[in-house]
Amino acid sequence: MEPKMFCYQCQETAGCTGCTQAGVCGKKPDVAAMQDLLVYVTRALSAVTTRLRAEGREISPEVNHLITLNLFTTITNANFDKEAITARVRDTLAIKAELLAQVAQPESLPEAARWAGGEAEFESKAAQVGVLSTKDEDIRSLRELITYGLKGLSAYSKHANALLQEDTEVDAFLQRALAATLDDRLTADDLVALTLETGKYGVSGMALLDKANTGAYGNPSVTRVPIGVGKNPGILVSGHDLRDLEMLLKQTQGTGVDIYTHSEMLPAHYYPAFQKYPNFVGNYGNAWWKQKEEFETFNGPILMTTNCIVPPKDSYRDRLYTTGAAGYPGCRHIPGGIGEEKDFSALIRHAKACQPPQEIERGEIVGGFAHAQVLALADQIVEAVTSGAIRKFVVMAGCDGRAKSRNYYTEFAKALPRDAVILTAGCAKYKYNKLDLGDINGIPRVLDAGQCNDSYSLAVIALKLKEVFGLEDINDLPIVYNIAWYEQKAVIVLLALLYLGVKNIHLGPTLPAFLSPNVSKVLVDRFGIAGIGTVEDDLELFFGPERSAG
Incomplete structure (x- = not known):
């Protein structure tokens, strides 16, 4: 009999409530169970490393890398190999046992940190420690929001580590926050504060990766x-x-x-x-x-x-x-x-031994508008904004996915006023990056900064424009946010934008299933988070009824 599952970490989760029979992604319940257990033991190891840091001990880069890779392994669509995930559980428990022996008062740590079950217990333990093991809906929602943000942060940290770049403060925070999701003393208010702190370190993690990529490979150019x-x-x-x-x-x-x-x-x-x-x-x-x-x-x-x-x-x-x-x-x-x-x-x-690829299309895609390239065009862009040639920038970063409702983003891009420029990063761009949307005074109307992690470039660009125009509030810029999300790297990007003070972000094609009604209300009331509507209604919302034709 296969174990039961519950997973709602991605946008395509069944019925926008949760996958309970098998993952929409294709993950089987037994694999999902091992994934839940890997998250649990990684939280436990993080509780140990956080305590050791508080006692003045250093944590080795190898342990930091293990925790980072564990979380990355559990991101949607990353790893479907039960044996590989089980092996990571075993390795994590072994390292936890070694480090736990160095803790002054191990009995004061959460039960998870002291659990040392053998492989014969893995399946039964996994059934006890999944998402639904947190009974309070709002606490569960916030814990998962933080965890998914940390999964996204782990992905960016891992890529930076691969280029031999480290940020021990990011590692320490990631582990401290992960450990905090085991702490039943924390209130909803405590977890809301930790959610925003996760966004702060999301900015640091993306900056680290940007430094790693550009240091190794140069600044992207058109x-x-x-x-x-x-x-x-x-x-x-x-x-x-x-x-x-x-x-x-x-x-x-x-x-x-x-x-x-x-x-x-x-x-x-x-x-x-x-x-x-x-x-x-x-x-x-x-x-x-x-x-x-x-x-x-x-x-x-x-x-x-x-x-x-x-x-x-x-x-x-x-x-x-x-x-x-x-x-x-x-x-x-x-x-x-x-x-x-x-x-x-x-x-x-x-x-x-293989045949060459079969041609499926011809032409070319223009990209390379990361922050260094866009800032090199700053005078041209400022002039276009000042003269009214560019009325607004529309951030359409994020993820693509299978749902037909995502065709909204193609239609939205087509219908944008001709004086609007799209800023994008991530695979969401495939909904419109092959459309002929033209340019404004030589500036392409789709500026692709790169991968999902290059959403950092979009934040840098926004902050620089805020400085150039002498604005007090980033929300006074002529920028609107209409972001598509799919998985956990989009979550850390969202939290990073919230930390930077960006408000009125629209998320689609649906709001995350892991947000409880009360947590959703906090995001709406404090940050103006909203979903998407029809293309026509959203264009009117962003540009007013007098907008020019697309």
């Missing part, structure tokens, strides 16, 4: 990315990890194998360091949810570096490889930790 195909066999790289891509590009030089990006890896083309590779030929396909069709036609092997896996079809399952936090049963996993060189020779051999 780039035209081909979306056709070449004549050589290829490897398709999906996910978000730029270090994985760099290693693969180096190892494929002179092999006759081309490298293509997919979905969130598209922005790699904007970095100068990657543009020097002659076999880095373009982007193939669209957002993550179309991969079943696009992976089939690609013909060559696919490397999933992070989350966004859709359970593969048999036609290409043997061509799907995973690495890092990603995993899928029956698919080959490429090992390698932080600071280690991964061996991609198996993918390269596999690619050489």
